Amino acid sequence: MRLYTLSKRHFVLVFVVFFICFGLTIFVGIRGPKVxxxxxxxxxxxxxxxxxxxxxxxxxxxxxxxxxxxxxxxxxxxxxxxxxxxxxxxxxxxxxxxxxxxxxxxxxxxxxxxxxxxxxxxxxxxxxxxxxxxxxxxxxxxxxxxxxxxxxxxxxxxxxxxNPAFSRLEIWFRFFFVVLTFIVTCLFAHSLRKFSMRDWGIEQKWMSVLLPLLLLYNDPFFPLSFLVNSWLPGMLDDLFQSMFLCALLLFWLCVYHGIRVQGERKCLTFYLPKFFIVGLLWLASVTLGIWQTE
Missing domain, CATH: 2.60.120.790 (Jelly Rolls)
Structure with missing residues (x-):
């Protein structure tokens, strides 16, 4: 991965960009309209x-x-x-x-x-x-x-x-991140086109799953909630958020556990317990989200 070859200057630049973006989101939250x-x-x-x-x-x-x-x-x-x-x-x-x-x-x-x-x-x-x-x-x-x-x-x-002003801001905010996530996903897929999937590391495999889920997490169907008088757009929003957050949790569990496990990661002993635990959390969050939406 590119992460393993970054110099100190690049690490500092990454953290500076992260904190700048984080500060911008805080500024928008403070100065933006009330929810x-x-x-x-x-x-x-x-x-x-x-x-x-x-x-x-x-x-x-x-x-x-x-x-x-x-x-x-x-x-x-x-x-x-x-x-x-x-x-x-x-x-x-x-x-x-x-x-x-x-x-x-x-x-x-x-x-x-x-x-x-x-x-x-x-x-x-x-x-x-x-x-x-x-x-x-x-x-x-x-x-x-x-x-x-x-x-x-x-x-x-x-x-x-x-607040209607907050709703308009939310539409543009989500649209911006949907477009940004789509561009990043395309660039990531383009950068890996020369390599076989067998040569991908665990990070590349998980990123190929997390990026499309992040695209759904930003909910490209969110404007439908203002065009259609139905509970379906809200249910889809809750479903997409639960899928991405649980997939992210599963990613961290697999990565950190994979540091200790040397050799082949068997599906029955390595992945199945994690899928079971995270699956219960996903089922509970989806059920609660749909119940609140209805």
Whole structure:
């Protein structure tokens, strides 16, 4: 490999370029737009034995908002020194408003969710609803707290979405690295065209696997999430990320273990245990990612 013939000057140059790129990413993260955009809607409730359902209308949305969360902070009418932790059923009904503003999509199903209210001076935030992808430009959420048997002073609802400016930055960021990874992959394949695969070292073999997976990790299909109202682009993104990260972990395990193993690396004793361990991690990450996307 070229790595084995680098001089001290080349090593210093590699690390300088790495830290410059790392510093640029930190600068973009600090100076760039905020990831999450919030808008609050406060409600004052009169004390009553039974709370009426609350109807909340979201702000106008676009596909660049990607996802939508509705959270709630409950204010209890009691001493702040009191600590409470209780579970209660909550009803949630979501309606979507079409682009013309006249057609209302009404879903007759009312979702029943169990939430845990934890208060220690101030109550913790509760997630009321989460939409993984947006089919409509506006949403109406009807929330019912009828089963919460506590004296309530007020409720603070907050809408949370991805910042459209961040979404545009993410598109260009991913596009740049997709193109860069494709160029590096082509150059790597071109540099090895003169050599037989039998002459490749373990690093070259793994790089021929990791570079295409890195291309998928940057997700060339990411813009589809803004063009198609479906959970499929998000699922593909989670799948590609899990594949690359687990392949990278498997690469490091094989390389570091290969330093101690001299001679032939048998599939049954050398590779199979690593594939089994990393495969379990991959399966867990993919399952969790798809479950969160849906």
């Amino acid at each position: 999450i955009q919030t808008s609050a809607a406060n409600f004052s409730l009169n004390n009553s034995k039974k709370l009426k359902p609350i109807q909340i209308l979201s702000n106008p949305l676009s596909t660049y908002n990607q996802q939508l969360w509705l959270t709630c902070v409950v204010e209890l009418d009691q001493s702040k020194e009191t600590s409470i932790k209780t579970s209660f059923p909550m009803t949630v009904k979501v309606d979507g408003v079409a682009q013309d503003g006249t057609t209302m999509y009404i879903h007759n199903k009312v979702h029943n969710r169990t939430r845990t209210l934890t208060c220690a001076g101030k109550c913790a935030e509760i997630i009321v609803a989460h939409l993984g992808y947006l089919n409509y430009t506006q949403y109406t959420v009807i929330v019912g707290f009828e089963h919460l048997k506590l004296p309530i002073k007020g409720m603070n609802f907050t809408w949370k979405t991805y």
